[in-house]
Each structure stands twice: as C-alpha cells, then as structure tokens.
Amino acid sequence: MSGLHPQLPFPEAAKSELLSAQLRSNLRKVTHTIREKRLSAVAELPYWEELRVLGEATKNEALAHLSDHLLELEKNVKARGGQVHWATDAQEARELVAQIAERHQVRELIKVKSITSDEIELNKALDERGIHAIETDLAELIVQLSHDTPSHILVPAIHRNRAEIQALFNRELPGEGHLSDLPADLAGAARRYLRHKFLTTKMAVSGANFGIADTGTVCVVESEGNGRMCVTLPEVLVSIMGVEKVLPTWDDISVFMELLPRSSTAERMNPYTSFWSGVTADDGPQEFHLILLDNGRSKVLADQTGRQTLRCIRCSACLNVCPVYERAGGHAYGSVYPGPIGAILTPQLLGMQDHNANTLPGASSLCGACFDACPVRINIPQVLIYLRGEVTKDKGPSVEQLAMQGMRLAMSAGWRFEGAIKLARIGQGPLVQDGTISWLPGMLGGWTQSRDLGAFPDQSFREWWRERQRNQAKAGAPTPSDKSPANRDAKEPGEQV
Amino acid sequence: MTNTPNAIHTAEARLEVLTRINRAAQDMVAPVKPPYPQGEVLSREAILEQFEDRILDYKAGFLRVAPAGVAQAVATALAGETRAVVPQGLDLAWLPAELTLLRDSPRLSHAELDGIGTVITGAAVAISTTGTIILNHVAGQGRRALTLIPDRHICIVRASQVVQTVPEGMQAVASSVTAGQPLTLISGPSATSDIELVRVEGVHGPRQLSVIVVEGI
Known part of the structure; x- marks a missing residue:
C-alpha cells in the first residue's frame, strides 16, 4: 500500500x-x-x-x-x-x-x-x-516500527496481536527486551520511549x-x-x-x-x-x-450521489460492522481508507479510471450494516451501487448485458423458461461433480471464482408438479415422487433455478 | 504572516481550491437543521450522581465534599505526595497547609514539569452525561502544559459547574473560545485501546486523575 x-x-x-x-x-x-x-x-x-x-x-x-x-x-x-x-x-x-x-x-x-x-x-x-x-x-508507532501499513482507521495495528507487539517492542525499542505481553506493559514501554521526544522536539x-x-x-x-x-x-x-x-x-x-x-x-x-x-x-x-x-x-463534492461521502468523520464504525472487512482485513483495500467508507472514498478521490481503486465498490455484500452504523448517515450501499454503475457506464453494451437480455426473453414466458432449463441441464453435463459446479468457462468463471453453483436438478419443479398431478389422477391419492424437491439435498437453495 | 513559505504558490493553490469547490457545490442548498434533541432533564442531585458514576467508570478518583472539606479531600487524593504545582488563581483555602506549592512563575521548563508528580487545578465546566471536565486554561487552571506533563492531576470542580449535557458544556465555554482561549476536554485518565482493544489506563497524559466536587458552591 x-x-x-x-x-x-x-x-x-x-x-x-x-x-x-x-x-x-x-x-x-x-x-x-x-x-x-x-x-x-x-x-x-x-x-x-x-x-x-x-x-x-x-x-x-x-x-x-x-x-x-x-x-x-x-x-x-x-x-x-x-x-x-x-x-x-x-x-x-x-x-x-x-x-x-x-x-x-x-x-x-x-x-x-x-x-x-x-x-x-x-x-x-x-x-x-x-x-x-x-x-x-x-498503534501508529507499532505500524512504523514494523515497517507495516495501517489496516484500520481507529486502530491501525488491529491486525497485530499482543504477542507480535511484545516481540516487536523487545526488539526495536531502546533499553527494552524483557517486556511481558500485557497491554499495560507494552503501553508503558511506548511511554518511556516517547517521553523525551515529547519534551524536547521542536x-x-x-x-x-x-x-x-x-x-x-x-x-x-x-x-x-x-x-x-x-x-x-x-x-x-x-x-x-x-x-x-x-x-x-x-x-x-x-x-x-x-x-x-x-x-x-x-x-x-x-x-x-x-x-x-x-x-x-x-x-x-x-x-x-x-x-x-x-x-x-x-x-467528490461535485458528484450529487457521491458527495455524501464527505460527511465522514472517520469514526470507523462501518469497518467494525462489515462482514467483508472482518474477513479480508484493512490491507486488502490497498488504501489508508479501508472498509466500507474506503470502498467509496478511495475510488472517488482517485477517480473511477483507476483500475485498482475502481474494484473497491465491489468489496461489499450490500448488507447495509455500514449505513445503520454511520453516525452521519452516509448511505454507503447506495454510493457503492452507484459507483459500480459508474465503472461499467463507459464500456458500451457488454456480454453481461446481452446475457441479461437473453434471460429476460427466456423468463418472460413459461414455455421459453422450461426450454432453457432443459438446454441448461444438457449443457451442464461435463461441469457437474457431486451435484455442484465449481468451475465455469470464460466470463461466467467470475461466479465460481469464490463459490460453487448448485447444478440444475434432474427434474424441475414444474416437471415434478405435472408428474404429481398425473400420479394423483391415476391413483386417486397423492404419491409424491421420491425425487420431489423437498426430499432433495437443499445444499444451495438460492442457487437452484 | 507575510513570511509564509512559498507564498505565491499557496495563493495560486488557494484560488484553485476555492474555484473548484464553488463549481462543485453550485447546485447545493443548505438544509434546514433540526433542533438539538433533548433527553430527560435530571435533577441537580441526579446530575451529580451521574457525574460520579461516569468518573468512576473511567477509573478516575472521585470525592464529593462540603467547602470546608476540600483541603482534606485534596490531601487524600495526594496519596502521600508532599508537593504539587499549582496555577495562579487557585483558591489556596482548598489546599492542605503542609503541601509544598510549586509555582509556574517564572515559567517552568518542560524538564522541570517532568520532575513534578502532581498538579492541582480548577475547571471551567463539567458534563455529567459523559463524565467530562473542560479546562479553558484561564486563572486557576494554568497553561496547557501544566495539566499535561505531571503524572497526577487533581481537579477541583464546584458542584454548580457540573451541567448535564454535552451542548450545555460546550455552550458554557463558547465565550472563552471566541476570546481565543484553548480548551482541553478530559474524560478520565489517559488511555489506549490500541492493543487488541484492551483498554489500558495511563499512557502519555496524566495516568491518575482525581476529581473533587465541592458541594454548595
């Protein structure tokens, strides 16, 4: 960074x-x-x-x-x-x-x-x-002595635990060497080191x-x-x-x-x-x-949607509630402003043409916890979505947009939808392993990069329903298929179309 | 002030920044601000109790005494210390007779202040909701270094100086800010939570804070 x-x-x-x-x-x-x-x-x-x-x-x-x-x-x-x-x-x-x-x-x-x-x-x-x-x-002293970079707005050395700081201070601070890992001891060492500097520096x-x-x-x-x-x-x-x-x-x-x-x-x-x-x-x-x-x-001020970012008082509440920050940590954002606020502030300060910074608005699940925590009510999810749009705005019609138009056509009539599902079921054959798809080719690979896709089931709900109706008509009593969706492994329910 | 470094350069930058900002904000309209929200208004006694609760929560010392008991309370807070630096303007009747008083006149050097363990001051105002003492560094409180370098700060607050809310406290010092005085807001002893977010009382500022509230004045 x-x-x-x-x-x-x-x-x-x-x-x-x-x-x-x-x-x-x-x-x-x-x-x-x-x-x-x-x-x-x-x-x-x-x-x-x-x-x-x-x-x-x-x-x-x-x-x-x-x-x-x-x-x-x-x-x-x-x-x-x-x-x-x-x-x-x-x-x-x-x-x-x-x-x-x-x-x-x-x-x-x-x-x-x-x-x-x-x-x-x-x-x-x-x-x-x-x-x-x-x-x-x-915390800044810890970061400086270890030639590191800050990873949190409020607690820049949040990624370091007490044992790491103990080792660092014993090694780097003059006259130390026998410090325990108690935070009070470590703070005491910082006091001793800096006292003279405070009293004498011009x-x-x-x-x-x-x-x-x-x-x-x-x-x-x-x-x-x-x-x-x-x-x-x-x-x-x-x-x-x-x-x-x-x-x-x-x-x-x-x-x-x-x-x-x-x-x-x-x-x-x-x-x-x-x-x-x-x-x-x-x-x-x-x-x-x-x-x-x-x-x-x-x-940033010139942008009607983005300017709310300038209300930020650097409290870091949004970092602490963010599921992405909690897992990826501050360094992943590559900027002195990490977390949700960094994901909107950094690309705006640098300009959306910065190819590293303009990936930051994607660093969010849009759960909205940051907006709830923000003391000055910056609608971070709104700005994130807006900035994601800004990144793609200048690119012209993309493959993704064409794919979405195809989806709209397929899903606008039942018969088209069923046909598409049948085609997908045939097409997925070589990709399915143990009921999931872990790799997709080309730009679809973005989806499977960090998660599996549930495979299309052998029988769709519509097919199951028709079969059930037929069986009931035959037997005069309900006999659900053993392949009914309810009995199937519901591993990734949201991802089964 | 004419001696600014790179003065011409800065003047260009000034014009540039202001022009950019004016262009950027031309469509903005200032909103109508809502009034400051009001919580429950506490009685005088409840305010003092809340203040005590907050001060103790910061692991600072707290004593509440009648005017006649201040010197004794200061002696208790001194915990055996025999000398202290005391700013001009502090009521000497508040201090134990046996205490050696060190004065900031002529001005003490930083090194001299570093050799003094205790400072005793008054305050401008205190806020009960947050357990905050505000110094505006006028007579009775001394310049900022006085309450910063010694390791123990004993602060004597009149009960009438304790207000309930943050805006009341900030309003009480508005005129001294306008007059150019610096302010220090103190809420407990110096502390850090930089290591695993474990709060440690006492880093660079005074590691011990004792607050004495004087009733009836």
Whole structure:
C-alpha cells in the first residue's frame, strides 16, 4: 500500500490476505468486541437517531457553502496569529510541511495520528528530505516500527496481536527486551520511549478532526495524551486538514462530540480532546500553520450521489460492522481508507479510471450494516451501487448485458423458461461433480471464482408438479415422487433455478 | 504572516481550491437543521450522581465534599505526595497547609514539569452525561502544559459547574473560545485501546486523575 493508491484490484489483494488465519482471528475478535460495545454506548442515548439526523444536516449545511466557511476559518485563524496554506494535491501539502521543517532546521518531528498525513504519504516524503517523522500514537508507532501499513482507521495495528507487539517492542525499542505481553506493559514501554521526544522536539504535525470557522478553531480528538503533547509542547505546529472538515460555527461541534466517541471507541467520551485557535500567548506552540488540503475532495463534492461521502468523520464504525472487512482485513483495500467508507472514498478521490481503486465498490455484500452504523448517515450501499454503475457506464453494451437480455426473453414466458432449463441441464453435463459446479468457462468463471453453483436438478419443479398431478389422477391419492424437491439435498437453495 | 513559505504558490493553490469547490457545490442548498434533541432533564442531585458514576467508570478518583472539606479531600487524593504545582488563581483555602506549592512563575521548563508528580487545578465546566471536565486554561487552571506533563492531576470542580449535557458544556465555554482561549476536554485518565482493544489506563497524559466536587458552591 502506498497512501491512497491500491497496488492490486481488491479481489486479488483480498485473496492473499485471506490466507492468514492469524489475521482473520485477530480481526474477528476485535471487530466483534467493538461492535457489542458500540451498541451499548449508543443505546444509552434514546435520542441517538435524532443526533444522527442532526449530524447529517450539520455536515450537509457545511458542505453547501464550503468555500465561505473555509474563508472564514482562514480569516479567523490568521486573526489569532496562525498561518493558513492551501494545497490542491498531496504533493503541494508535502512540500509545505517539508519547507516549514527546513526553515526551522528540524531533522526530527513528532506526529499525532493523522490519516490525512498517511493519505499524502508525508513520512516518506520527509524521509527523502532527511527529516524523520516519529509516530506517537501507540498503534501508529507499532505500524512504523514494523515497517507495516495501517489496516484500520481507529486502530491501525488491529491486525497485530499482543504477542507480535511484545516481540516487536523487545526488539526495536531502546533499553527494552524483557517486556511481558500485557497491554499495560507494552503501553508503558511506548511511554518511556516517547517521553523525551515529547519534551524536547521542536516541531509537530497533526491532522484535524474538525475546524470551526467562526472561531478559527482546530480540534484533535484522541485517547492517549500523545495528541495533547504534540499540539502543546513543541514550538512549531503544523495541522493538515481536509477541506471537508470545516464546520460553520462553535454551536455545530457538540453533536459531533456526542456522535464520534460513541461510534468510534464506543466510549461516552474519548479521554482527551484539544481545541486551539491560532496561537495563544504564553501557552503552546508560538507558530501555527494550518494546511487546507483538497487532493480530490472537490471532485467528490461535485458528484450529487457521491458527495455524501464527505460527511465522514472517520469514526470507523462501518469497518467494525462489515462482514467483508472482518474477513479480508484493512490491507486488502490497498488504501489508508479501508472498509466500507474506503470502498467509496478511495475510488472517488482517485477517480473511477483507476483500475485498482475502481474494484473497491465491489468489496461489499450490500448488507447495509455500514449505513445503520454511520453516525452521519452516509448511505454507503447506495454510493457503492452507484459507483459500480459508474465503472461499467463507459464500456458500451457488454456480454453481461446481452446475457441479461437473453434471460429476460427466456423468463418472460413459461414455455421459453422450461426450454432453457432443459438446454441448461444438457449443457451442464461435463461441469457437474457431486451435484455442484465449481468451475465455469470464460466470463461466467467470475461466479465460481469464490463459490460453487448448485447444478440444475434432474427434474424441475414444474416437471415434478405435472408428474404429481398425473400420479394423483391415476391413483386417486397423492404419491409424491421420491425425487420431489423437498426430499432433495437443499445444499444451495438460492442457487437452484 | 507575510513570511509564509512559498507564498505565491499557496495563493495560486488557494484560488484553485476555492474555484473548484464553488463549481462543485453550485447546485447545493443548505438544509434546514433540526433542533438539538433533548433527553430527560435530571435533577441537580441526579446530575451529580451521574457525574460520579461516569468518573468512576473511567477509573478516575472521585470525592464529593462540603467547602470546608476540600483541603482534606485534596490531601487524600495526594496519596502521600508532599508537593504539587499549582496555577495562579487557585483558591489556596482548598489546599492542605503542609503541601509544598510549586509555582509556574517564572515559567517552568518542560524538564522541570517532568520532575513534578502532581498538579492541582480548577475547571471551567463539567458534563455529567459523559463524565467530562473542560479546562479553558484561564486563572486557576494554568497553561496547557501544566495539566499535561505531571503524572497526577487533581481537579477541583464546584458542584454548580457540573451541567448535564454535552451542548450545555460546550455552550458554557463558547465565550472563552471566541476570546481565543484553548480548551482541553478530559474524560478520565489517559488511555489506549490500541492493543487488541484492551483498554489500558495511563499512557502519555496524566495516568491518575482525581476529581473533587465541592458541594454548595
């Protein structure tokens, strides 16, 4: 994975991920744990659905006049002593951060977990300029030390279990070597390693959960205190914020302080949230830069169906309830945005012509659990279906469409349908083994790639019914055939035509 | 602020981003927002009980005392610690007489703060639904580093400062945000769930949090 860009189509990437039993077991455990916790955190608020509707409307309002709010945010951050920069793409944002670091002759900086910075591949770019970015979030530190990539929005090292982290920390952290696998011990080691960095590093980079236009305020939501350290102790702070994160007024923030923690970590409130407006005299960094990043977001905004994706507050509730994510894991999506939200956000940010990213809308069974869990009511299944359509739109009439037209003809009259079934029964002969078809030729192979097809039975329901009627007429009493559908092995009931 | 890096480049990018956004959003109409949903309104006593319940659930310390009992409660929360850093503006009557007070004036360095185990502060407002304390870092609370580097934070909250809901709490600090003050929302001690989603209390922020609610004021 590199940033946003998947290196493989989803089905190929998922295939290799599915081979890891360890990964699947880690994922099943954590996604099920957090699912249960989220449900109880949400059940505490009887007005949860109304909060979701308000969250949705608040984000829609912000997006409808986005440029006005961004300009007001810029004005107010500047009025409070901060500096505001704009970046059309990842390259420009990386350049801005690197230039600020170079101006301060910084060789090492500390970072708060920021998916936006991962999206623009900031660490790699800084590294190439001789600047080392230290991740301070525990999970991001695990990912960085093991030269891995994040696999979850909230818990980037969700694919690692405690034994793996124990081995990693004992190997990589200076002065360690005898850590137990207790999470408290492992967290203690991270504290020891990072403490000195927090107290002495001159520059920090953060993302932003929200920007508030009318007060010029930036917000970082976190748990460990690494966020507070980074936004408070260094002399220079740079925050990178996607343009869609702006809210019009201070009054708009409350609903998200209710929706986000309960959806994300399933807590009533996350341990720490920091708000700051520009520079505060005698408190915190005395130089503050806010980088406003587009990087494809304006393109998403232009799409009437797709723009709801920009409401996302990166809570990761949709990942935790998704049956596809639970099995394939975050790496299969090949992007810093995995799971259902990634399946719609990544291809839209990159454009549907990206041949790896445009397979992502297929990474769903359309069960709809993500929509139910989404605190800002992004209708992910709707966008998935829409994007699937966008992928095929420009291809002209396909074999699939011709096949569907054939099906329509066959199924529009009983006699045609029966004829087609009879033909299929003859045609399937060489493909059937033990009553199932595990391989189909050509483009039909897509169906059998990951599942078996039940063979057409020797007798169709219509044939059975006629036989039954005949027998009854003969004997004057019902004598169901021993081949009746009810007696047959109903292995794949849905797949028997 | 004229000294921005790559200023010209950024100005072009600014125009480009704003133009793209304006074009993209031209068909959008802002919706009418529904009112903020209201839950059951609790009595003062129920709010304080809920606040206590939430604080304890975060595995933080909690004591509820009359004004005369604050110093004793602070002594209990200190758990044998003999010195603490105390911001300007904190009511000295709240502190045990034998406590050695360390002051942030002249400003303590990060290293000096790292050598101090405990900080004692007030708060701006507290929210019972979520067990949250909000600091707006005015007198009595100190600058942000003060409540971040020491490992134990003892926070004294007046009962009248405890509100029930999140929007009430955020509204209570609106004017200080407008005035440019930073805010810190604290809900329990520092914690992580990054390893197998097992919650561990205490990572980088204060690993111990004690909340003392003073009744009747």
